[in-house]
Amino acid sequence: MKDSPIYEDLSLLHRRALWVFRVVALLFLAAALFYWKIQILDYRKYFALAEANRIRESVIPSPRGVLTDRGGAVVLADNQASFKASFIRENAKDFDASVRAAAALLEIDESVIRERIEKYKSLPAFRPIVVKDKLTLEEVSRIEGRRNELPELVIETEPRRNYPFGSLAAHILGYMQEVTPEELRSGFRDRRLGDMVGKTGIEAAYETRLAGVDGTLLEVVDSQGRIREEIQRIEPRPRPKLALTVDYDLQAKAEELLAGREGAVVVLDPRNGEILVLASSPTYDPNRFINRFTPEEWQGLIANPDNPLLDRAIQGLYSPGSIFKPTMALAGLETGTITAGTSFFCGGSALFYDRPFRCWLEGGHGNLALSDAIKNSCNIYFYNVGNRLSVDTIARYAEMLGLGGMTGIEIPGEKAGLVPTSAWKKETTGQPWYPGETISVAIGQGPLQATPLQIAVMTAALANRGRRIRPHFTSEANVAAPSSGPLGLVPRETFETIVGGMWRSVNDGGTGQGARIEGFDICGKTGSTQTIGRETAERLAASGRSVKTHSWFTGFAPRDDPRIVVTVLIEFGGMGGATAAPVAGQIFGLSKAKHDR
Amino acid sequence: MIDRLHLREMDWALTALLLLNTVVGVVLIYSATFYTGGGFAWKQVLWMVIALGFFFLTVAVDYKFWIEIAPYLYGLALLVLVGLLAFGRVTSGARSWLRLAFLGGQPSEVAKVAVLLILARLFSEYRAAFANFAFGALAVLLAGLPMAVIAFQPDFGTAFCFFPLLAGALILAGLNRRMIALFLVVAVVGGFLGWNFFLKDYQKKRLETLVNPGQDPRGAGYHVLQSKIAIGSGGTTGKGFMKGTQSRLRFLPARHTDFIFAVLGEEFGFAGVFAVFVLYFLLLARMFRSVGKTRDRAGSYITFMASSLLTFQFLINVLMIVGLLPVTGIPIPLLSYGGSSLLTTYVAVGLVVNIQMRRFAYV
Numbered sequence: 001m002k003d004s005p006i007y008e009d010l011s012l013l014h015r016r017a018l019w020v021f022r023v024v025a026l027l028f029l030a031a032a033l034f035y036w037k038i039q040i041l042d043y044r045k046y047f048a049l050a051e052a053n054r055i056r057e058s059v060i061p062s063p064r065g066v067l068t069d070r071g072g073a074v075v076l077a078d079n080q081a082s083f084k085a086s087f088i089r090e091n092a093k094d095f096d097a098s099v100r101a102a103a104a105l106l107e108i109d110e111s112v113i114r115e116r117i118e119k120y121k122s123l124p125a126f127r128p129i130v131v132k133d134k135l136t137l138e139e140v141s142r143i144e145g146r147r148n149e150l151p152e153l154v155i156e157t158e159p160r161r162n163y164p165f166g167s168l169a170a171h172i173l174g175y176m177q178e179v180t181p182e183e184l185r186s187g188f189r190d191r192r193l194g195d196m197v198g199k200t201g202i203e204a205a206y207e208t209r210l211a212g213v214d215g216t217l218l219e220v221v222d223s224q225g226r227i228r229e230e231i232q233r234i235e236p237r238p239r240p241k242l243a244l245t246v247d248y249d250l251q252a253k254a255e256e257l258l259a260g261r262e263g264a265v266v267v268l269d270p271r272n273g274e275i276l277v278l279a280s281s282p283t284y285d286p287n288r289f290i291n292r293f294t295p296e297e298w299q300g301l302i303a304n305p306d307n308p309l310l311d312r313a314i315q316g317l318y319s320p321g322s323i324f325k326p327t328m329a330l331a332g333l334e335t336g337t338i339t340a341g342t343s344f345f346c347g348g349s350a351l352f353y354d355r356p357f358r359c360w361l362e363g364g365h366g367n368l369a370l371s372d373a374i375k376n377s378c379n380i381y382f383y384n385v386g387n388r389l390s391v392d393t394i395a396r397y398a399e400m401l402g403l404g405g406m407t408g409i410e411i412p413g414e415k416a417g418l419v420p421t422s423a424w425k426k427e428t429t430g431q432p433w434y435p436g437e438t439i440s441v442a443i444g445q446g447p448l449q450a451t452p453l454q455i456a457v458m459t460a461a462l463a464n465r466g467r468r469i470r471p472h473f474t475s476e477a478n479v480a481a482p483s484s485g486p487l488g489l490v491p492r493e494t495f496e497t498i499v500g501g502m503w504r505s506v507n508d509g510g511t512g513q514g515a516r517i518e519g520f521d522i523c524g525k526t527g528s529t530q531t532i533g534r535e536t537a538e539r540l541a542a543s544g545r546s547v548k549t550h551s552w553f554t555g556f557a558p559r560d561d562p563r564i565v566v567t568v569l570i571e572f573g574g575m576g577g578a579t580a581a582p583v584a585g586q587i588f589g590l591s592k593a594k595h596d597r
Numbered sequence: 598m599i600d601r602l603h604l605r606e607m608d609w610a611l612t613a614l615l616l617l618n619t620v621v622g623v624v625l626i627y628s629a630t631f632y633t634g635g636g637f638a639w640k641q642v643l644w645m646v647i648a649l650g651f652f653f654l655t656v657a658v659d660y661k662f663w664i665e666i667a668p669y670l671y672g673l674a675l676l677v678l679v680g681l682l683a684f685g686r687v688t689s690g691a692r693s694w695l696r697l698a699f700l701g702g703q704p705s706e707v708a709k710v711a712v713l714l715i716l717a718r719l720f721s722e723y724r725a726a727f728a729n730f731a732f733g734a735l736a737v738l739l740a741g742l743p744m745a746v747i748a749f750q751p752d753f754g755t756a757f758c759f760f761p762l763l764a765g766a767l768i769l770a771g772l773n774r775r776m777i778a779l780f781l782v783v784a785v786v787g788g789f790l791g792w793n794f795f796l797k798d799y800q801k802k803r804l805e806t807l808v809n810p811g812q813d814p815r816g817a818g819y820h821v822l823q824s825k826i827a828i829g830s831g832g833t834t835g836k837g838f839m840k841g842t843q844s845r846l847r848f849l850p851a852r853h854t855d856f857i858f859a860v861l862g863e864e865f866g867f868a869g870v871f872a873v874f875v876l877y878f879l880l881l882a883r884m885f886r887s888v889g890k891t892r893d894r895a896g897s898y899i900t901f902m903a904s905s906l907l908t909f910q911f912l913i914n915v916l917m918i919v920g921l922l923p924v925t926g927i928p929i930p931l932l933s934y935g936g937s938s939l940l941t942t943y944v945a946v947g948l949v950v951n952i953q954m955r956r957f958a959y960v
Contacts, residue, residue, distance in 0.1 A: 008892075008893055008894055010889075010891065010893075010894060010897050012771070013769050013888070013894070013897045013898075013901075014888060014889040014897070016768060016769055016771065017769065017885060017888040017889070017897070017901050017904075018885075018889075020765075020768060020885075020901075020905070021882070021885040021904075024881065024885070024908050024912075025878075025882075027912055028874060028878050028912075031874070031912065031915050031916060032870075032871060032874050034916075034919060034921065035828070035862065035867060035870050035871075035874075035915075035919070036867060038825060038828055038829040038919060039828060039829055039831055039832060039833065039862065039866060039867040039870065040832070040833060040867055042829050043829060043830070043832040043833070045829065046825065046826050046828070046829020046830040047829070047830045047832060049826045049829070049830065050826050050827070050829075050830035050843055051830075
C-alpha cells in the first residue's frame with residue numbers, strides 16, 4: 001500500500017506500536033512469574049500466614065520514672081508488676097454468655113464488666129479492655145486454667161505506680177488517674193484510653209519527664225486469640241529516676257506531728273529554695289487511685305468535709321495574723337514611720353477611729369519598743385504602726401516579700417492569696433477603703449490571705465536579708481529566683497532589727513519560745529488568727545464560749561547563716577505559741593540533729 | 598452510517614473478549630461481596646448492559662465524527678471536572694463523584710475518552726516522523742490539564758491513568774532524545790514538588806511502605822501484606838469460589854474494586870491468575886494488533902492509546918496488589934467493580950472496533 005493515494009503510510013507507527021507490544025508481553029510474563037513465585041514457591045509461607053492471620057499490635061507499657069528523696073536512697077514512688085484481667089470483644093462468640101462467665105470467674109458483678117466495656121466501646125474490637133486489676137496469683141491461675149474455654153478473657157501484666165510509704169508526701173507526689181477523653185484530645189496525644197496520667201503534684205508537673213516511651217509488640221494471633229509468632233518487639237524505654245529535694249526524715253516527722261490535725265508544714269532551704277518538707281493534713285493514700293476506685297470510695301474521698309485532697313500548704317488560704325508583723329515592721333522602718341527605738345504604750349486595748357482594738361495580753365505590755373513588740377507579738381504596737389501607714393504602702397511591702405502572688409512552685413494548683421489595696425476594694429466592692437480597716441491588716445487580719453508556702457517563702461526572704469527565692473522540688477524545675485527588686489535595696493540593719501525581734505521571740509521568753517532548741521539560733525514569729533469575725537468572737541467570749549484560732553509559727557535557723565525555714569499552720573490549733581511553735585521546734589531539732597550528725 | 602460491509606469487518610473476537618473479561622469480573626465481584634450486601638455484582642451487570650449500549654453507539658457512528666467533536670467533548674469534560682472540584686461533595690476523601698439520577702458516576706473516568714480523542718486529533722495533523730518540542734509541549738498541556746484537576750480532587754490513581762494516553766501518543770509520534778530528557782526533568786521536578794507540596798501524608802506513607810511493607814503492618818503496608826497473604830495462600834488452584842478466608846474475614850481492603858485480583862488469586866490460585874492473565878493478554882494483543890489495521894493516522898493513535906490505557910491500568914494494578922508498586926487506587930478495567938470505569942473501557946474498545954471495521958476506503 002506504499003505511496004497509495006488513499007492510504008497514508010503508517011508503517012513507522014506500526015513498528016513503534018509493535019515494539020511497545022513486545023515490551024507489554026514481557027511485562028505480562030514478568031508479572032506472571034512473580035505471581036508464580038508467591039503462589040507456588042512461597043505458598044506454604046502465605047498459607048501459614050493466612051491460617052494464623054491477625055497481626056495484633058499490643059503495647060508494652062513503660063514503667064514510670066522512679067521518684068526518690070533528696071539523698072536518692074529513699075524511693076518515694078516506683079513501679080510494681082500488676083496483673084489485670086482484660087476482655088477482648090472480638091473473641092467473644094456470645095457476648096452475654098462471655099460476660100456472665102467472666103464475671104463468675106472474676107467474682108465481680110456483671111454490671112462492672114459491662115460498664116467498663118461500655119466506657120471503651122470506641123476502641124477496636126481486638127483491643128483488650130481492662131475489667132479487673134490487682135489480681136491475686138490465685139485468680140491469675142484460675143483464669144489461665146480456663147484459657148481455652150474463654151479466649152476473650154486474657155491476663156495482662158503491666159508496671160503499676162506504687163508509693164511504698166502510702167500517704168507519705170502524698171501532696172507532693174500527687175496522684176494519677178486514667179486519662180480522660182478530653183485530655184486525650186488536648187495535651188496527651190501519645191496516650192491511649194485507659195492509660196494513667198499524673199493529675200496533681202509532681203506526677204502531673206513532671207508527666208512528660210516521668211512517663212517512659214511505651215514499647216510495642218507485633219504478634220500474629222490466630223482466631224482464638226492464641227499467640228502464634230512474635231513479629232517485632234520494641235522494648236519500652238523508661239525514664240531515669242528523678243530525685244526530689246524532699247528530706248524523707250523531716251517529711252515523715254512533719255506528717256507524724258500533723259497526724260490527727262488539720263494543717264500544713266513547709267520546710268525549705270532559704271539559700272536555694274529547695275523544699276525539704278511539704279506536708280498537708282489530713283492526707284490520702286495515692287495508691288488508692290492506682291487501683292481504680294469504686295464509685296463509693298471516690299465519693300467518700302471527695303465528700304470528706306476535711307477535704308484530704310486539698311493541699312493546704314499551697315492551696316489553703318489563711319489570714320497570716322501575727323506572722324504578718326515582721327512585714328509591718330519592715331514597712332514602718334523603711335518608710336521612716338518608726339525607728340528601732342520608737343516606743344508605744346500598750347494598755348491592753350486602744351481606740352482607733354472610735355473603736356476599741358485589743359491586745360492579746362489582757363492588761364497590756366506597757367511601754368515597749370519594736371524588738372519587744374515583735375518578741376511579745378504586741379497588737380497595740382502594730383496597730384499604731386498601721387495607723388501611720390496607708391494600706392497601699394503596707395501592700396507594697398507585703399508584695400515585696402512575696403505575698404499576694406504565686407511563689408512559682410512547679411506543682412500545679414497553687415493559690416496566689418490576697419494582699420488588699422484600696423484599688424482592690426474599689427474594684428471588688430465598689431466601696432472606698434476605710435482607714436479603720438488598715439488597723440486589722442496591721443496585725444495580719446482583715447482580707448489578707450496567704451498560703452503556708454507563701455509564708456515560708458516570705459520567711460526565707462527575711463532570713464536571706466532581702467534575697468528572694470523560688471521554691472522547687474527538683475533541679476530540673478525553673479529554679480531561677482525572682483528578682484528581689486526594692487527588697488534587695490533594704491539596708492541590712494533593718495533586717496537585723498526585725499530578725500533580732502524574731503530571735504528574742506524564741507530565745508528570750510517571747511511568744512515563740514515553744515520552738516526553742518538548745519544551741520540552734522532559731523528566729524521565729526507566732527500567729528494566732530481569728531477564724532471568725534471580731535464581733536462574733538466577742539459575742540461568744542461574752543457568753544463564755546470561744547472558737548479556737550488557727551495556730552501559726554514561721555521561723556528560720558540559724559540566725560546568722562540560715563539554712564532552714566520552717567512554717568507550721570495548725571487549723572483551730574489555738575495560740576501559735578502553744579501549738580504551732582512546739583511542732584516547728586521538733587522539726588528544727590531533727591534538722592539540727594541530722595546536720596550535726 | 599453503518600452498512601453490511603462494516604458489519605462483516607467488525608472484530609467480533611475482540612468484542613467477545615471484552616464481554617468475557619467483564620463476565621469474569623462480575624463473578625469475582627460476586628464472590629467478593631455476596632456476604633456483605635450492596636448487590637454489587639448485579640449493579641455491575643446493569644452497568645455492563647448500559648456500557649454495551651454505549652459500545653454499539655460508539656461503533657455505529659464513524660469515528661471521524663468522534664474526532665470531529667473531540668474539542669467540544671474535551672471542553673465539556675474539563676468544565677465538569679472543574680465544576681466538581683468547586684461544588685462537588687466529598688465522597689471517600691475526594692471530590693470525584695457526580696450524582697445523576699439513580700447512579701453515580703466519576704467524570705474523571707469519562708474524561709479519559711475526551712483526552713484520548715483530542716490527542717489523536719492533535720497527532721493526526723502532525724506528519725513529521727518525530728515529534729518536536731512545541732508539539733510535545735502542547736500534548737503535555739492537553740493531557741496535563743484534566744490530570745492536574747483530578748489530582749486536586751484528590752484522586753491520584755485516576756490522574757495517573759492519563760499518563761499512558763500521553764505517553765502512548767508521544768511514543769507513537771516518536772520521542773526523540775531531547776524529549777525523553779525533558780520528560781525526565783519534568784518527572785523529577787514534578788516528583789519533588791509533588792512530594793513536598795501536594796502529596797498528602799497518607800499518600801507519602803503508601804510510597805514509603807512500598808519499600809518495606811513489613812515495617813508498618815497496620816498502615817498502608819498492612820493492606821499490601823494482607824493482599825499478598827490472600828494471593829499467596831491461594832496456591833496452585835485456590836481455595837475455591839466464595840471460599841477465600843482472607844476475603845471473607847475482611848482482611849482484604851477494597852475487595853470488589855482495587856483488590857479484586859487478590860480475590861481471584863486467593864480463590865482460584867495461580868491457575869485462575871494465569872487464565873485471567875491469558876484472557877486479558879488476548880484482549881490487549883487483539884487491540885494492539887488493530888493498531889496496524891487502520892486507515893489513517895488518527896485511527897492508529899486512538900487504537901494505540903486505548904490499548905496503552907488498558908495495559909497500563911491492568912499492569913499497575915496486578916503489580917500494586919503484590920507490593921511491587923505503591924497502592925494508588927487504580928482499578929482493573931473490566932474486572933473491578935465500577936460503572937464509569939466499565940463505560941469508559943467499553944467506549945475505548947468501541948472506538949478501536951469502529952476504526953478497524955472502517956479501515957477500507959470505498960472509492
